[in-house]
Amino acid sequence: MTATAARLVVLLPAVAAVLGLLVARRIDPRAARLVATVGSLATVIVALVEVIGVHSTGPVRALQVAPALDAGELRIPLLLQATTAPALIALVVAVVGWAVQAFAGWYLRDDDRYGTFAATVSLFTAGMLLTVQSADLVLTLVGWEVMGWCSYLLIGHWSRKESARRAALKAFLVTRLADVGFVLGVVILAAGPGSTAYREVVGFWGGTAGCADAGACAAPSGTLRTVAMALLVIGVLGKSGMVPFHDWLPDAMEGPTPASALIHAATMVAAGTFVLAQLFDVLVAADGARWLLAVSTAVTMVYAAVLAFGQSDLKRLLAYSTLSQVALMLSALAVAPADEGPGAGVLHLYSHAFFKALLFLAIGWLSIAVGSTAAARMQGGLRGHLFIRPAMFVGLLALAGVPPLVGFVSKEYVLSAAEAGASEGGRGWLVLLAGIVTVPLTAAYCMRAWLVLDHVGSADVTRHDSDSAGVPVRTAVTVLTVLSVVGGVVVFTPLLDLETHFGWLLALVSLLLVVGAGLAVRTVPVDDQPDPATRLFGSARMALFDKGFGVDRLYVTLVARPVLKLADLVTFLDREVVDAYVRGTAVTAYWAGKGGNRAHQRERAASGLAWVVAGVVAVALAGVALW
Structure with a gap:
């Protein structure tokens, strides 16, 4: 029962997302409300069953969700878990997800894109639940990236507003930049034990707990471990909106309030806390x-x-x-x-x-x-x-x-x-x-x-x-x-x-x-x-608070403009230097082909004319002789 519930708690909102999107686009947008509400309520029930199962029949630390993948020396077991903390937080996420879906059905009742919004909320919830239930770094990374993509869609839901588009793009760019560190950290952590399973990773980098061979579990480099965890922390800081990645989160208020409740309460910004909690033994070291x-x-x-x-x-x-x-x-x-x-x-x-x-x-x-x-x-x-x-x-x-x-x-x-x-x-x-x-x-x-x-x-x-x-x-x-x-x-x-x-x-x-x-x-x-x-403070000083004491302008000056300048430089080098050789070859081939084609056409025209003249002469001679 526990194992089945742990799998279903991730699967149900994912299915609700796909079904809700199909229903909204092909049947009736109003039916999407029913799919979203029923799907979220079913997720709460299944999460509750998981919590009860964990404390009645005991935790399950390794649930296979798909055949393990072998990539050379790296093994990716694709495991979920049903233990105390993941089960409890999964229930919390499910409850908040249900509350948000129930509220959004009323709050956005006149929105022509409500069906898409509800489906995105379901997918967002599935991403967070996968991150919580994961016992594998790869599955954690999948849930992590799903949340990042969904946050972009939810913040920019009212995309007819320029401010919403800007806020969504800012959130996407800042979190993507920080996620580079998260991905690199995952790669280093997985490379050590040759596995992406949490138990193997923690055993290798954090100590010998859970390792069959204590000698093989000794971390080879404390410096490398620190680098890996620092990179992972950078990814968490970006997703959670911590300084210096904080500026995107207040602007995310451009999204509908139900989206804000979901992002801020129990999903993306809090996901990093749970990921680091899973790797706490490594973080401590x-x-x-x-x-x-x-x-x-x-x-x-x-x-x-x-x-x-x-x-x-x-x-x-x-x-x-x-x-x-x-x-x-x-x-x-x-x-x-x-x-x-x-x-x-x-x-x-x-x-x-x-x-x-x-x-x-x-x-x-x-x-x-x-x-x-x-x-x-x-x-x-x-x-x-x-x-x-x-x-x-x-x-x-x-x-x-x-x-x-x-x-x-x-x-x-x-x-x-x-x-x-x-x-x-x-x-x-x-x-x-x-x-x-x-x-x-x-x-x-x-x-x-x-x-x-x-x-x-x-x-x-x-x-x-x-x-x-x-x-x-x-x-x-x-x-x-x-x-x-x-x-x-x-x-x-x-x-x-x-x-x-x-x-x-x-x-x-x-x-x-x-x-x-x-x-x-x-x-x-x-x-x-x-x-x-x-x-x-008065209205003048209040404006300074609204602007984050000028951090947004500082962000534009120190980050956005240099990145744009760098992008312009890269574009120039790509077009005028790298592509110059390609364009030069193309131009040379064009003119060479064009010149050769003209000569060939002149040659064909001259020989054709000779044959016409010869034919005319032959017809004339034959006519005279026969006449």
Whole structure:
């Protein structure tokens, strides 16, 4: 049962993607909604069966999905796995995927390309589930690239808008550039043991665990291992939107809100966390790669939290919040001691999926009512909405890390992992200090968002178009709300291998910082402006926040323009130097052929004329003789 469920949990959304696309194009676009919803719900059921199977009959560490491939000295076994963490995260991804499909069916009900969107969401979900369930680097790479391609399509769904096309292209180019490192890292890791199976790779590079021959499993080069993991980390940083690859993720808000919920909550940006968790024993042994990860995540979590507070658009606020929270979960892998494992990072991936999906869907729902996601337009938007208001309240509390919600539990485990890592050196202190600074910043922008959305004086702007949402939408939002409240109990169950201790003193300090930051924002003088950020910074400085403090311009100056210049140079050399020989040969052949052809034609014309004259003479002589 467990093995079958593990295979089906990847296969079902993939089949739903193909079937949904065929139905939308050849039968009835409205039928695509049924295919997407049923397919996603079936995936949730199968994922739940897998979780139950793992804990009732035991985990399955190697599931063959196709005949193994032998490529010379490299063996590609093409394995899936059904173990504790993959089964739990697969269930989380399936639940979020179902919620997104249910919401998208209503949110995009009048979109003429809804069928294509729903099919892409299904394929995106299948890619993430393949990455989670994979026990083979090649299958991981397949799922990784499927998500990258689907993200391009989802971000650029409204491709009639130039801004959506630009955002999709930026996301594609930045993540593709980083993926070069990911692919090279996979190649090096697989080349060592001559296999792409996780068990063989971890045994070879990380130690002798799981190896039949301990001598054969000794890593031949610590430097090469560090290089391989650093390249893999670069790929993860790009996919997750960490500094210096962060600029594409806020622009991805040009896509429909359901796409944002899927990308930000439980799929692409969080996929790297799970990949590195699978290779944690190798990462622990690669100190240079961990330093790279620690520095990038520490900078990102603080920088993104600061930018989130000053965003003039609340959807972009959530985007920068994602950057900060993903940095927090990745930082746990950068500093957690080897004996504590990657559990804290995986736990924050689990919790972030619920409250971030909830927040994106609630903002999307509310934007239908007020007609925008701009903070100025959404002021007081929650007033009168008895269903959206508590959902948004719970989501913001979970994001801020207020106990006992799921965000508080996972955040404190990450900080505890950083505290434990601080005893091993400066890397742990770097992440711990960045995390402590991020805690009040997160509470501050959550409080700011709530004050804007719940402002009493702006209640007259509220419309009630959102009340038309049907039962599937309300059910999805309710499920995510409940999970955001009670999801933290997972730490008391065997559903997650969590060795990290819980630091009660650090939790108390964190809670005091949250309360203090919330009160500080709440007590900013109101006057006639309910937005604390606008009152503090003014519209001119708010524009700097929207522009990421000029990082987009820096990106264009230092990356985009040099790359374009380089592309122009390559094009010139290709056309004017490399192709010059080919064109020269063609021109020579042309004129030589043309000249020879003319001479040949003149020769044929002259001989033909002689024969005509001779024929005329012969006819004349014959006529005279016979006459």
